[in-house]
Every structure is written in structure tokens, then in C-alpha cells.
Amino acid sequence: MLKKFFFRERNQSFEEMVKEAKKGYVPEHIAIIMDGNGRWAKRKAMPRIAGHHEGMKVVRKITKFANEMGVKVLTLYAFSTENWKRPKQEVDFLMKLPQEFLGTFLPELVEENVQVRLIGHEQGLPTHTRAAIKKAMDDTKDNTGLILNFALNYGSRDEMVYAIRNLVTASKEENLHPQEITEELVSSYLMTKNLPDPDLLIRTSGEIRISNFMLWQIAYTELWFTDVFWPDFTEEHLLEAILNFQKRGRRFGGV
Secondary structure (H helix, E strand, O other), rough: OHHHHHHHHOOHHHHHHHHHHHHOOOEEEEEEEEOHHHHHHHHOOOOOOHHHHHHHHHHHOOOOHHHHHHHOOOEEEEEEEEEEHOOOOHHHHHHHHHHHHHHHHHHHHOOOOOOOEEEEHHHHHOHHHHHHHHHHHHHHHOOOOOOOEEEEEOOOOHHHHHHHHHHHHHHHHHOOOOEEEEEOHOOOOOOOOOOOOOOEEOOOOOOOOOOOOOOOOOOOOOOEEOOOOOHHHHHHHHHHHHHHHHHHOOOOOOO
């Protein structure tokens, strides 16, 4: 209903609004906290894993639409360092999803010039999960279109601790003076060192918090929250977020 109201209110079709959005500045990097799979399933009297499986299908269509819109980087918060606390059955299922998703979607990613990347601690993942991700990264490494960046076994505080440890080690080896440590240098030790900071962060499901996601990188990111559960998130919702983003004035601390 919200989606229909949004388009009716503007008296434009979806295709017309896509054209309008492409005339403006499309966020170069969109990050999404994909939340609400479990609650979506519960409302339908289904097991939580059914929600995760449905959410995987949404990843496919949102990736395709982001690529169509000209987004350069799409970072998806797939599994946090805190998610290991969930029931073992659910964790085991989540660890199988990359294998299923990439196994079926990989040829399409290659064809559409999408490059798969990963941020997070790969060594903490099961062998089959690592193998699926490695194959996807290897097969798409030469692609030059959208970067589909999965945050898997990722936590922002953990990332910063990891970066600080490596920076301290490098500082000792290179005899780096404390005054030489800059924001740019710190950023170069983060897992996102080769990516621009997000322009837009989206969180689904009605929760209004960041949940340990890219805390350094989102210093000046525009935030957009929706009550829609991730399995119900559509191309229209992403377009709505982009159009909302385009109305905002980004001053980065200036006037």
C-alpha cells in the first residue's frame, strides 16, 4: 500500500521515476542492513530460515536494479560477528546461503559485469562458504560494473580493532610519528580501503539503529529507514530511497 501510494502521489509511473532519478546524482555506494527476515517468516507462521531463503531472492533483484541504476558499489550486511550467537540450526542455514545464491546467480553476475567482493573475516567461515565466495570473486574479478560487496562475518568495531593492530605494527616497523597518522591512513587499513564511503545507508524492518555496521565509513552517510521487512523490499522501495536521497542537501560540515 505504501509503495502504491508513493507512486500515485507523484502521479508518475515506475519507469518515469527511474528516468527522473537517473538525471540526478545516483548514490555511488549504497549500503543495506537487510533486516526482518525472521519476523517476516514468523508473521507467516513459517520457520525463520524460510525468511532468510526469501531474503536471498531479494538480494538478486535488488542487485540487478542497483546495477541498472548505475550504482557503483552495493554493500549488503549479510552476517555480523554477533550473529554467531543465534541458534546453530539457523547459523548453519545462513552459512549455506552463499553457496546456493552464488551457485545459481553467478553466471548472471558474470554476464551483467558485476564484481563480487567480501568484507569480514573469511577465516572464520565454514569451508563450503569460503569456497563459494572464492569462486564468485575469482570468476568476477575482471568485471568492471557494480561491485556487490558482502559483509559476512563482519563487525565494525572488530574491523577497527583489526585496523589499529595492523597500523600499530606498521608504525613500529616504519618508525611512523604519531602526527603522521591521518584519517586517510586509518581508512587505508580498513576492510573497505579500496571502496568509497557509502552515500546512502538503508535499513529495513523498522529498526532505527546501525548495529555495528561501517561505523567509521558512514560519518557523512545519509540514512534511510523503512518499516518494510527485507523479504518484502522491492525495486520500488530502493528507488524511493534514492529519490529521497536526491532531495537532501549534503554539506559535510559546511554551510
